[in-house]
Amino acid sequence: MAIRVADLHCDTPLEIRGGADLAAGHAEGHVDAGRLERGGVGLAVFACYVAPSLPAGRAFAEAMDLLDRIDEACAASGGRLAKAETTADIDRVLEGGATTAVVAAVENGHAIEEDLGRLERLRLRGVRYMTLTHSRNLSWAASSGEASCSFEGLTAFGEKVVHAMNEMGIVVDVSHAHATTVRDVARITRRPFLASHSDAAALCPIPRNLADDGIRAVAASGGLVGINFFPGFLDPAYAEAQESRIGDLFEALEAVEREHGDDPARRLAAGRQLAASMRERMAPVRPGIGRIADHVLHVVGLVGDDHAGFGSDFDGVPDLPEGVPDCSAFPRILRELRERGLSEPSVAKIAWGNFRRVLDANP
Ligand SMILES: [Zn+2]
DSSP states (O other), X not given: OOOOEEEEEEOHHHHHHTTOOTTTOOXXXXXXXXXXXXXXXXXXXXXXXXXXXXXXXXXXXXXXXXXXXXXXXXXXXXTSEEEOSSHHHXXXXXXXXXXXXXXXXXXXXXXXXXXXXXXXXXXXXXXXXXXXXXSSOOSSBOBTTSSOOSSOSBOHHHHHHHHHXXXXXXXXXXXXXXXXXXXXXXXXXXXXXXXXXXOBTTTSOOTTXXXXXXXXXXXXXXXXXXXXXXXXXXXXXXXXXXXXXXXXXXXXXXXXXXHHTTOHXXXXXXXXXXXXXXXXXXXXXXXXXXXXXXXXXXXXXXXXXXXXXXOOOBTTOSOOOBTOOSGGGHHHHHHHHHHTTOOHHHHHIIIIIHHHHHHHTOO
C-alpha cells in the first residue's frame, strides 16, 4: 500500500467559513476532499487561526466558531472527511471508509484569553495541538514576529499553560514562537512537543524559522518539526526578494485582517488578491520542490528521521514552490525524498508515523 501522509498544518477552516465546499471541490483553495485523496493525505490537521488583532472577548469565540466549521465540513463530506482525536480514531475512520481523518488544532494561544478553563473547553472540542503564539507577543509568550518583548520566553502563566496542555493532551506547538519561548518549552514540558509548520533557519535565516538549537530541543523531547512549504520560509533568495518587492508578509496579512476582519468572504477575496499579485511578482525567484526536501534532509541530518514531518501551511500561505500547487502534490514530494536517498521506512516515518507517535505520547 502506498505510504499515507499526515499534514500537520492546513488553514482550511477559514476557507470553509468563506463558503468552501470541500466535498464538491474548492479550486480557489489548496485543500479539498478529492485532492486530499489524490495526495494520499490520510490525516490533515485543520488549524483554527485566531488573528492577533482580535480583541479579547472575541478570540475564544473565533476559535469555537472555526471548530464548528470543521464539524460542518466533515458532516457535509459524505463520509470522506472524518474528525479524529487519537490514533485509534484515525485508524477507525480510515478503516471505516473515510479518505482523510481530520484533527483539529488552534493557532494562537490568544484563543484562550488567559484562561485555563477556556483551554479545557478547546480540548473538549477535540483540539489536539495549540500553537502558542502567532506573529505578535502574548502577555505570556514571546513571538518570533516581534523584534522585542518586555520579557523572555514564557512568563509564570505561560509555564502554567504548557503544564496544563501536557495534562490535557493538547500538544504544545512552537511554530511562530520566539527562540526563548522554544527554550522555555523545552525546559519545562513533560511531553513531546511540535513545531507544526516551521523551517530550518540554517537554510533560510529568518526569525520565523527554527535554529538548529531549537530543532535539537524539539527532537530531545521526542517531538517533531513539520516542514512548511511557503517559499519565503524555505528559501533565502525568495525571502529577500519578497521583503524588497512586497514587504513583510505578516504586516500585509494584518492589513487585510484590519480592513476585512468582520467579513469572511471579503477577507478571503483580499487574501487571494494579495496571493495572486505575490505569485506573479515572485515567479522569477520561486524555488522548486527540491527546496522542501532540503529542509526535511536538514532536520534528518541533524536529529534523525524520527523528528521530521510535513506542515504544509496550505490555505494559509500566498505562494508555494514550483510543482506544488496544492495538497495533491504529496506523492511528488515523497518521490523527491526517495530520489534524494531516503529509505522507504524513513519516508514512511516522516510522512505518517512520526506525528502519530507524538499524538500517542500526549494522551
Ligand atoms: Zn502559522
